[in-house]
Amino acid sequence: MEWIGTISTWIIPGVILFILLVGLYRKVPAYEAFVEGGKEGLKIASNLLPFLLGMMVSIAIFRASGAMEAFTSFLEPLLNLIGIPSEIVPLALVRPISGTAALGMTTELIQTYGADSFIGRLASTMQGSTDTTLYIITVYFGAVGIRKMGDALKVGLLADLIGIIASILIVSMVFG
Amino acid sequence: MVNYIWMFMAVIGIIFAMFNGTMDEVNKALFQSAEEAVAVTIGLLSVLVFWLGMMKIAEYGGVLRALSRIFRPIVTRIFPDIPPDHPAMGYILSNITANLFGLGNAATPMGIKAMEEMKRLHGRNDASRSMITLLAINTSSLTLIPTTVIAIRIKYGSISPTEIVGTTIVATAISTIGALIIDRFFHFLRIRRGV
Numbered sequence: 168m169e170w171i172g173t174i175s176t177w178i179i180p181g182v183i184l185f186i187l188l189v190g191l192y193r194k195v196p197a198y199e200a201f202v203e204g205g206k207e208g209l210k211i212a213s214n215l216l217p218f219l220l221g222m223m224v225s226i227a228i229f230r231a232s233g234a235m236e237a238f239t240s241f242l243e244p245l246l247n248l249i250g251i252p253s254e255i256v257p258l259a260l261v262r263p264i265s266g267t268a269a270l271g272m273t274t275e276l277i278q279t280y281g282a283d284s285f286i287g288r289l290a291s292t293m294q295g296s297t298d299t300t301l302y303i304i305t306v307y308f309g310a311v312g313i314r315k316m317g318d319a320l321k322v323g324l325l326a327d328l329i330g331i332i333a334s335i336l337i338v339s340m341v342f343g
Numbered sequence: 344m345v346n347y348i349w350m351f352m353a354v355i356g357i358i359f360a361m362f363n364g365t366m367d368e369v370n371k372a373l374f375q376s377a378e379e380a381v382a383v384t385i386g387l388l389s390v391l392v393f394w395l396g397m398m399k400i401a402e403y404g405g406v407l408r409a410l411s412r413i414f415r416p417i418v419t420r421i422f423p424d425i426p427p428d429h430p431a432m433g434y435i436l437s438n439i440t441a442n443l444f445g446l447g448n449a450a451t452p453m454g455i456k457a458m459e460e461m462k463r464l465h466g467r468n469d470a471s472r473s474m475i476t477l478l479a480i481n482t483s484s485l486t487l488i489p490t491t492v493i494a495i496r497i498k499y500g501s502i503s504p505t506e507i508v509g510t511t512i513v514a515t516a517i518s519t520i521g522a523l524i525i526d527r528f529f530h531f532l533r534i535r536r537g538v
Contacts, residue, residue: 178444178446179446179449182449183397185406186397186398186400186401186404186406187400189401189404189405189406190400190401190403190404192404193403193404193405195400195403195404196403197400200396200399200400200402200403201396201397201399201400202396203396203399204395204396204397204398204399204400204402205392205393205395205396205399207395207399207456208388208391208392208393208394208395208396208452209388209391209392211391211395211452211455211459212384212387212388212391212392215384215387216380216381216384219380219383219384220377220380220381220384221349222349222380223376223377223379223380223383224353224373224376224377224380225349225350225352225353225356226352226376227372227373227375227376227379228352228353228356228357228360228369228372228373229352229353229355229356230356230372231356231360231365231368231369231371231372231373232355232356232357232359232360232363232365232368232369233359233360233363233365233368234352234355234356234359234360234363237359263482270491273492273495274495274499277495277496277499278499281499282495282496282499282500282501282504283501283502283503283506287496287499287501288506288507288510291489291492291495291496291507291511292507292510292511292514293514294489294491294492295484295486295489295492295507295511295514295515296484296486296489296511296514296515296518297482297483297484297518298481298482298483298484299482300482301348303454303478303481303482304345304478304482306387306451306454306455307454307455307458307474307477307478307481308458308470308474308478310455310458310459311455311458311459311462312462312468313458313462313468313469313470313474314468314469315468315469315470316345316469316470316475317469317470317474317475317533318475318526318529318530318533319470319474319475319478319479320345320348321529322475322478322479322482322522322525322526322529323478323479323482323522325521325522325525326479326482326483326518326519326521326522326525327482327483327518329483329517329518329521329522329525330483330484330514330515330517330518330521333513333514333517333518333521334510334514337510337513337514337517338510341509341510342510
């Protein structure tokens with residue numbers, strides 16, 4: 168599996184080299200273009216800060232108060248009913264809300280149950296196949312100032328649910 | 344909806360802390376997370392400036408146009424309301440490709456830039472159909488190689504740290520296809536409501 172490591176170190180410099188060579192060939196004023204694009208990045212980041220800060224503070228309050236834990240244990244029986252193992256329930260519920268919390272939980276599950284246990288493999292798969300919906304929506308919509316997000320949150324959360332159920336089914340089938 | 348979720352988390356959290364005796368933790372978390380958000384933004388700032396700078400060169404050099412031409416048949420079906428030659432297409436493809444290779448740092452600036460172009464196309468402050476589709480694709484996660492998870496597995500002595508790559512790819516594929524179907528379904532509902 169060494170080639171994976173090699174690819175991941177080479178890919179970014181490779182992409183940059185490619186872009187620059189094409190720029191050279193097409194006679195793009197590369198440095199000026201770079202600065203122009205960079206300025207846009209600066210503007211985007213400053214637009215983003217209030218959205219991100221607001222969301223992260225709200226999540227932190229919810230988590231630090233212990234409400235998130237209560238919420239998780241409240242929903243646990245319900246999720247057990249559709250076959251979601253209870254050890255994984257907190258991870259499944261936190262994954263869409265907080266990326267760092269989910270990563271922490273995955274690490275904890277792997278540490279407690281072992282990386283090659285059913286729960287360890289399930290946590291690994293779930294961590295890799297879902298993403299932090301709330302963060303993505305905040306960043307992508309926040310950066311460009313979209314205020315009415317339509318069905319985005321509903322679609323994102325339902326996609327997470329599918330990812331979680333798919334992870335459980337596949338890990339059960341492959342490693343069961 | 345996000346308004347309510349945001350309020351809900353903060354209000355419930357504070358009220359819960361009153362009864363749970365965790366007000367100290369809430370106090371600490373409040374300011375710690377605000378600081379953390381600034382740190383995250385600064386972390387994003389460097390990749391945003393760098394990648395959007397590089398992408399500007401790619402845009403002027405015609406790389407984005409070429410990229411969208413290659414994948415046009417698939418992507419025009421997923422994003423039917425974006426003109427095939429529009430710069431948004433190039434950014435959408437860069438976002439998807441970067442995600443596939445697990446280059447989260449490069450994917451975010453492209454995704455934001457795609458949103459910006461789509462907002463220009465849409466001309467309003469609410470989310471357009473294709474914006475929701477791009478979010479659906481991103482939230483379902485497209486990673487081919489989950490490097491962070493593999494690293495954790497190595498750290499905790501897995502015999503085969505990469506054995507979950509296969510299950511992750513299948514689960515990701517299912518959730519992405521699922522996300523696209525759900526997205527289509529909600530779009531269909533919106534049309535029926537006449538929005």
